[in-house]
Amino acid sequence: MEYRTLGNSGTVVSTLCLGTMTFGAESDEQVAHKQLDRFLEQGGNFLDTADVYADGESERILGRWLAARSGVRDQVVVATKARFPMGDGLNEVGLSRVRLTRALDASLRRLGVDTIDLYQAHAWDPLTPIEETLRFFDDAVHAGKIQYVGVSNFIGWQLQKAALLARHLGLAPIVTL
Amino acid sequence: MGGGWLTGKYQRDSAPTGNTRLGEDPERGMEAYARRNPEERTWRVIDAVESVAKARGVSMAQVALAWLVDRPAVTSVILGARTLEQLDDNLGAAELHLSTEETARLDQASTPIVDDYPYGDLGVRQRGRGLASTT
Numbered sequence: 001m002e003y004r005t006l007g008n009s010g011t012v013v014s015t016l017c018l019g020t021m022t023f024g025a026e027s028d029e030q031v032a033h034k035q036l037d038r039f040l041e042q043g044g045n046f047l048d049t050a051d052v053y054a055d056g057e058s059e060r061i062l063g064r065w066l067a068a069r070s071g072v073r074d075q076v077v078v079a080t081k082a083r084f085p086m087g088d089g090l091n092e093v094g095l096s097r098v099r100l101t102r103a104l105d106a107s108l109r110r111l112g113v114d115t116i117d118l119y120q121a122h123a124w125d126p127l128t129p130i131e132e133t134l135r136f137f138d139d140a141v142h143a144g145k146i147q148y149v150g151v152s153n154f155i156g157w158q159l160q161k162a163a164l165l166a167r168h169l170g171l172a173p174i175v176t177l
Numbered sequence: 178m179g180g181g182w183l184t185g186k187y188q189r190d191s192a193p194t195g196n197t198r199l200g201e202d203p204e205r206g207m208e209a210y211a212r213r214n215p216e217e218r219t220w221r222v223i224d225a226v227e228s229v230a231k232a233r234g235v236s237m238a239q240v241a242l243a244w245l246v247d248r249p250a251v252t253s254v255i256l257g258a259r260t261l262e263q264l265d266d267n268l269g270a271a272e273l274h275l276s277t278e279e280t281a282r283l284d285q286a287s288t289p290i291v292d293d294y295p296y297g298d299l300g301v302r303q304r305g306r307g308l309a310s311t312t
Contacts, residue, residue, distance in 0.1 A: 001268075001271045001272070002271065002272060004252050004253065005252070006252050006253070007252055013252065013253050014253065014271075015246050015252070015253050015254065015271070016242070016246070016253065016254060016256055016267070016268065016270065016271055017253045017254065017255045017256070018255075018256065018257075019255040019256055019257035020257070021257050022257055022258070022259050026259045027258075027259055027260075031259075031260070031261065034261055035258065035261060035264050038261060038264055038265070038268075039264070039268070042268045042271065043271070044268070046253055048255050176252070177250075
């Protein structure tokens with residue numbers, strides 16, 4: 001396995017990251033835990049999940065594995081995301097401050113961790129000004145609930161806008177795109 | 178893996194079946210079989226990946242991952258597997274680095290075709306500007 005620093009940060013991650021979209025769906029908990037064990041055996045340290053994967057079950061499965069393997073939480077870099085609907089409620093979707101406050105707390109609970117190493121917007125939200133989202137992320141970093149900010153599924157102009165605005169406003173930088 | 182396309186598991190003009198993403202749902206999103214199968218580009222890319230993989234004696238999935246890991250600005254590549262077998266195969270890409278020539282071959286096969294919208298031919302020409310040599 002090879003390693004690099006994550007984006008423009010100092011955190012070291014394996015060049016292969018284990019995705020967990022199948023956990024609780026195409027892969028049951030037993031298989032998922034075996035995958036995690038195998039991944040670590042092979043030198044992997046970077047894990048990616050999302051609140052929406054299997055409706056929270058992927059995070060729960062990962063959380064139970066982290067709890068079951070003594071000392072492993074501090075050996076891995078855990079990334080998750082929010083943006084997609086986690087219910088039918090009007091504010092159970094999107095990147096607003098109200099939504100993300102709840103989404104982040106729910107992810108922390110499901111994962112059973114004190115902090116998320118990389119918290120990502122799972123997609124652009126056309127209804128929420130990106131400044132609001134960026135300020136929420138910055139607040140979450142200051143509160144110690146997340147370490148780094150990332151975005152996912154953003155297209156060119158969205159990436160450029162978010163990255164430069166974060167810098168311009170003096171907010172936590174976007175570390176992964 | 179482009180929804181499994183880059184692993185070589187789907188065949189030309191043959192609807193996918195079985196325990197695979199498209200086998201379970203051939204119409205699934207942008208990876209949908211009916212959408213990609215008729216495009217020449219799809220098979221050009223798959224053929225290029227396959228030829229690099231065969232020459233190297235590695236799997237297509239490993240070639241796809243290795244290409245991506247060494248793209249500019251990429252730190253890490255997310256992989257996902259249903260089975261431990263697939264995971265082991267993917268992890269085999271961990272220290273694989275493609276040569277300049279192999280990378281160029283894959284780049285060429287897969288470079289996206291950018292539309293000339295909105296300014297047409299003139300617009301396309303203004304996207305780049307070369308400096309003429311005087312020697």
